[in-house]
Amino acid sequence: MLRVLNYRGKIKRSKKMKKVAALILTFIMLVSAVSGGIITAWALTSGDFEYTVSENKATITAYNGSAEVLSIPSTLGGYSVAEIGEGAFQNNITLQRVTVPAGVNKIGARAFYSCVMLRSISLPATVSELSEKTFANCSSLERVTAAGSLTKIYREAFNYCSSLQSLNLTSALTYIGDNAFANCYAIQINMEKLSGDITYIGSQAFRNCYKAYGSANISAQTTVGGLAFDACGAQAINFNSEHPKYSSENGIIFNKDKTSLVRYPAGRANTEYTIPSTVAQIDSYAFHRAQQLESIVIPESVSIIGDYAFASCLMLDNVVLPSSVDELSDYAFNSCPMLKSVSFPENLISIGAHAFGYCDLREINLPSSLESIGKYAFYRNYNLTEAVLPNSVTEMDSFVFEDCRALSSVTLSENLGAVAWGTFANCEALSSIVVPEGCTEIEGAAFMGCKALESVYLPSTLEYVGRNAFSDTKLVEVYYNDAQTKWEIIDINETGNRPLQSAEIHFGGWHFHSYSISGLNNDMLVFRCSCEKSYSERFSDYINVRGSLPVDLNADGIVNAKDYAILIKNY
Known part of the structure; x- marks a missing residue:
């Protein structure tokens, strides 16, 4: 040494x-x-390309150029290009048209991921498989030309290729991964090309392929993942009778024994449908985006309606819920813009979050069994005018009636402990509200943007008012059901609550008059409240306003006490 x-x-x-x-x-x-005939993973550069060499074949690992039109070279440094490596072109923002040379037999994962300007790409016959996320998020990609036949398309290969219009699928295709074509909104895939040789169709494989068409025929050997055809434009999805998991009837997917309705094809042309009486459960997303469906009959056998079950059914205009349903799941009928009326069952216990958001309900008659309402349940029902919450309701989450701009009359449950965040925010037609005794909190933004709100009745139990609870209102009068000394200890957040603090506050008890007919004086009806206050109304005016009925109810030519007796008995 x-x-x-x-x-x-x-x-x-x-x-x-x-x-x-x-x-x-x-x-x-x-x-x-070198003596062994192998050069291993040597990093090299040629022009705008970085590549490695293995077994005398080049794999492109990166592209550093700024071309808009690119023909990838077939050789680099004298080596034939055999692969495009993982992420080689990902996030490129200049490429618009790309040609992949013959001889390339593999395109790695994320090779062209998020190339947002890429519009077209040509693949050689030597490419038979597409790796995961190969073209995912290529939002401008319109056309993929495959000279050969693709046999396997792995997960998310085209996910969010929102402009992709066509891709030729052949009988050689055997595998379609999870989310492979998800969110390809414009792709016009003929579902009949899904042949019996396909062994796997992954979860959400064709989700939101709105422009897919035709009827898919699924073999007994094909494994199909959940939501594979959610919001897919196929007119029918037929399963071989020997399939171990699913069955079908008229192109509608059920579980094997038809107790669960799994998928109603979004592209089905029928405007009406009656669910079979064998069905006990409507699965999540079962009718999601059923574009032509106007009317649905739900049998008494159904007890479960899953999340998003009827979401975005754009033509659905009325629903009758059977008495067997006691809970409505989240988003069950969300974004059904034509839905004007819903008949709620008498034993309904809960309405899930967003259940009827973005619908067009005009009135809601909630049953006395109802206990809870989820957040945003009736959000942006612009034409809803009245809401009566039965006293059974003890819990109402945030933003339930936000942006219900025509809502002018609200009756709150007497057992509601709090008015939650943003519950009535931007209800621009609401002019008065009674917060019942027992309620202790009015949370932030609860009445924010109620531009017509002039009077509010507050309970003696109130302890807290959150920020912006009454911001952007026209409060003139506040009726507080207790003494001033107690009012002064309420924790009122000063942020955004100047309208509440500036209004004229009336202290002491308040009473709402509930009049009933007490007699008839000539042609005037006499009404009296339990507090002894009374008023009179012309008999003919009262009758006509309440139903355009004749004043002379017994048709004897005289308006008198006999007509009054008929009124009391029948009206």
């Missing part, structure tokens, strides 16, 4: 000799590799 004596008489190993030894070792390894 070489040693060097330093001037202090100490012996140390030469650093220079270490470097020499390392170079010699590297040279020996290189010679050994």
Whole structure:
């Protein structure tokens, strides 16, 4: 071993000799590799391309150019290009048209991921498989030309290729991965091309392929993942009778024994449908985006309606829920813009979050069994005018009636402990509200943007008012059901609540008059409240306003107490 004596008489190993030894070792390894006929993963550069070489074949690992139109070279540094490596072109923002050369037999995962300007690409016959996320998020990609037949398309290969219009699928295709074509909104895939040779169709494989068409025929050997055809434009999806998991009837998917309705094809042309009486459960997303469906008959056998079950059924205009349903799941009828009326069952216990958001309900008659309402349940029902919450309701989540701009009359449950965040935000027609005794909190933004709100009745139990609870309102009068000394200890957040604090506050008890007919004085009806207040109304006006009925109810030519007796008995 070489040693060097330093001037202090100490012996140390030469650093220079270490470097020499390392170079010699590297040279020996290189010679050994070359002599064995292999050059392993050597990083090289040619023009705008970076590549590696293995077994005398080049794999492109990166592209550093800025071309808009690119023909990928078939050779780099004298080596044939066999692969496009993982992420080689990902996030490129200039490429618009690409041609992949013959000889390339593999395109790696994310090879063209998020090339947002890419509009078309040509693949050679040597490419038979597309790896995961190969073209995912290529939002401008319109056309993929495959010279050969693709046999396998792995997960998310075309996910969110929202402009993709066509791709030729052949009988050679055997595998379609999860989300392979999900969110390809414009793609016009003929579902009849899904032949019996396909062994796997992944979860959400064709989700949101709105313009897909035709009837899919699924063999008994094909494994199909959940939501594979959700919001897919297929007119029918037929399963072989020997399929171990699913069955079908008229192109509608059920579980094997038809107790669950799994998928009603979004492209089905029928406007009406009656669910078979064998069905106990409507699965999540079962009717999602059923574009032509106007009317649905749900039998008493159904007890479960899943999340998003009827969401975005754009033509659905009325629903009668059977008494067997006691819970409505989240988003059950969300974004049904033509839905004007819903008949709620008498034993309904809960309405899920967003259940009727973005619908067109005009009135809601909630049953006395109802206990809870989820957040945003009736959000943006612009034509809803009245809401009566039965006293059975003890829990109402945030933003339930937000942006119900025509809502002018609200009756809250007497057992509601709090008015939650944003519950009535932007209900621009609401002019007065009674917060019942027992309620302790009015949370932030609860009445924010109620531009017509002039009077509010607040309970003696109120302890807290959150920020912006009454911002952008026209409060003039506040009726507080207790003394001023108690009002002054309520925790009122000062942010955005100036309208509440500036209004005229009336202290002491408040009473709402509930009049009933107490008699008839000539042609005037007399009404009296339990508090002894009374008023009179002309008999003919009262009758006509309430139903355009004749004043002379017994048709004897005289308006008198006999007509009044008929009124009390029948009206």
